[in-house]
Amino acid sequence: MPESFPPGFLWGAATSAYQIEGAVREDGRTPSIWDTFSHTPGKTAGGETGDVAVDHYHRYRDDVALMAELGLTAYRFSVSWPRVQPTGRGPAVQRGLDFYRRLVDELLDKGIKPALTLYHWDLPQELEDAGGWPERETAYRFAEYAHIMGEALGDRVEQWITLNEPWCSAFLGYGSGVHAPGRTDPLSTLRAAHHLNLAHGLGTKALRAAMPARNTVAVSLNSSVVRPLSPSPEDLDAVRRIDNLANGIFHGPMLHGAYPQDLFTDTVRLTDWSYVQDGDLSTIHQPLDALGLNYYTPTVVSASPAVPGVRRLDGHGASDHSPWPCADDVAFHQLPGERTEMGWSVDATGLYDLITRYTRDRPGLPIHITENGAAYDDKPGADGTVHDPDRIRYLQAHLDAVHRAVQDGADVRGYYLWSLLDNFEWSYGYSKRFGAVYVDYETQVRTPKSSAYWYAGLARTGELPQAPTA
């Protein structure tokens, strides 16, 4: 029996500005921290950058036409902040806004529901030069930018997302340094996390003030599903600590108006959290219309004494600096079994656990899976077609987990496959292909992979077919 999804369930795909647009010097855009970082030798695989990416800035019409052919009913994209506000402050650049207006109009014309992410990691470089996310001022600048976008597109975009994966911005950007701006300072990591939370709260308020009340505001968290390597009390305590640093540090203030108490005690040797000012927690604790969850793989941890000079596998990229402040003694593991090209284990039970956790934690808050997908080593065959059976199996298993969660009472409203197109995979450059659509980076020709056709069938019928037999 095929599994039916609720009527009106959104079948989407997701992308982000720096990963697909290219055209980094056009129409008044200035560098973001990702331009600076990717142009710094040694920061990305092969020194690759988003200068051209998949040229979506010039090909957006064709890309929307492709989405329509595939029958997608929703599309999640992000706005490049430095296209709209090149210095991160002051009035908007009309040509920058016009691009997004044209993109949105094209989507609406094809009956595809836009979901707009304000911040998918491309901070205007000038704001980083002024201190970046560790500084409070950046949160106020974000609120101003949110207000500009809400006024400009609030009449036509209904679904808004403030931040994408603030964990990555803070912990990979300022902790391990594998993401822009590439700093490696544990205190800056926690300061950045708080100011990202504040940006979410101030940004949500700014959006509400600028837009019609019918629009929805959400945030996309890459909440980790943290599991113990063994049931020992030490490993369970490692789970507690990493769960706070990965999840509670964001959903605590955003969904409940408080940081987890034990986060303070766990980090006491590093910080007194005095940058959390009176009133911040109620500012961050804004009513939300939905929660966006991004899921790829579970996180397995154990307590283990630090071995000087030995880098533990953590699945978050290569760095001598741990992204996790005050958790140097926690080890990260990949379980045996199937892995994707990222080296991430394939385990769909994590997605079920994630959805049901937030359903218990915040009953009644609608959930959107704003990212889920996998990188595989896709190559066109002799006839030019691209077969990616591994990706179909990955998507099948994860959508089955979403379906089970819905059967068990979760209110999941939509699913956005990461990603529509092969694209710039951050520090991995173009070496990891997440797309349902293959991109030839020489010619920019797009070829839907078999998974794209498979997904199109799902979007058309709302029914998940049985797993194909081998």
Ligand code: PNW
């Ligand atoms: C997410 N980690 O990134 C992003 O939202 C996308 O832009 C990205 O392309 C996609 O997932 C695939 O990587 C992540 O180290 C990057 O835990 C790193 C981690 C998680 C998510």
